[in-house]
Amino acid sequence: VQLVESGGGLVQPGGSLRLSCAASGLAFRSYYMSWYRQAPGKERELVAGISDGGAPPYYTDSVKGRFTISRDNAKKTVYLQMNILQPDDTAVYYCSTSLNGVLTWGRGTQVTVSS
DSSP: OEEEEEOOEEEOTTOOEEEEEEEESSOGGGSOEEEEEEOTTSOOEEEEEEOSSSSOOEEOGGGTTTEEEEEETTTTEEEEEEOSOOGGGOEEEEEEEEETTEEEEOOOEEEEEOO
């Protein structure tokens, strides 16, 4: 199983970025997909999650109304659209899924929000 994130970068406060995570080696449609982030000196936190069913996506409170998670099962890709970015959103963003109860991670993509 491989998860490869892309789309990070440097953006000014108030700007937008769209992260992508391409998955391989798994029946993508069957898996709940998540985005986590880890800021310097802080623990990794769950940002958003999405199933393939009808359940609404999950968002941590600090990103509600600004971030949108989505998935394209045909492309085996999960996205995180991030709008109105703030300096507190600066972190390495990781794509993740659970395989047999064990969280599997990509290598992450750096997002830096700074003027």
